Amino acid sequence: MNVPLYEKIWMWAAGGMIVAFILMVFAGVAFSALEPPSHVETIDPAQVWTDARFANRGVTQSPTGATVIAVAMMFAFNPAEIHVPAGKPVTFRLTSADVTHGFQIVGTNANTMVIPGYISQFTTTFSTPGEYLIVCNEYCGLGHHQMYATLIVEEASS
Numbered sequence: 001m002n003v004p005l006y007e008k009i010w011m012w013a014a015g016g017m018i019v020a021f022i023l024m025v026f027a028g029v030a031f032s033a034l035e036p037p038s039h040v041e042t043i044d045p046a047q048v049w050t051d052a053r054f055a056n057r058g059v060t061q062s063p064t065g066a067t068v069i070a071v072a073m074m075f076a077f078n079p080a081e082i083h084v085p086a087g088k089p090v091t092f093r094l095t096s097a098d099v100t101h102g103f104q105i106v107g108t109n110a111n112t113m114v115i116p117g118y119i120s121q122f123t124t125t126f127s128t129p130g131e132y133l134i135v136c137n138e139y140c141g142l143g144h145h146q147m148y149a150t151l152i153v154e155e156a157s158s
């Protein structure tokens with residue numbers, strides 16, 4: 001079969017692009033700090049406000065970092081303002097009191113779904129002090145666009 005030169009060039013170029021795209025997907029997974037959920041913990045969504053794990057919402061600081069306990073609900077986060085230290089690992093533990101919400105800290109790689117019945121947990125470190133916007137990025141109802149909170153990353157004192 002006689003394939004003209006230009007046809008061959010386009011075929012190899014198309015094949016090369018497919019290989020490049022597949023390599024980009026693997027590179028993205030390997031080098032972009034993307035992690036699959038490593039933690040599955042359930043909770044009765046009707047008992048969120050009385051469950052001991054979410055009774056003390058807010059930030060617990062320790063010398064090695066901080067833990068944030070927060071609840072997402074229509075149409076707010078509780079607490080609405082979160083203070084964490086810069087440069088130390090911060091573990092977020094989140095759950096929903098009603099429907100599925102999102103928890104995205106704009107400008108960082110922190111982003112998770114908050115699903116009723118489950119506790120979403122992730123750990124991240126904020127290197128740059130400042131004020132960050134936390135938004136719900138899963139449409140959750142008529143007030144979804146008003147659902148936000150503030151994260152304040154403070155210069156570590158030590």
Ligand SMILES: [Cu+2]
Nearest residue numbers: 136138140144
């Ligand atoms: Cu929402």
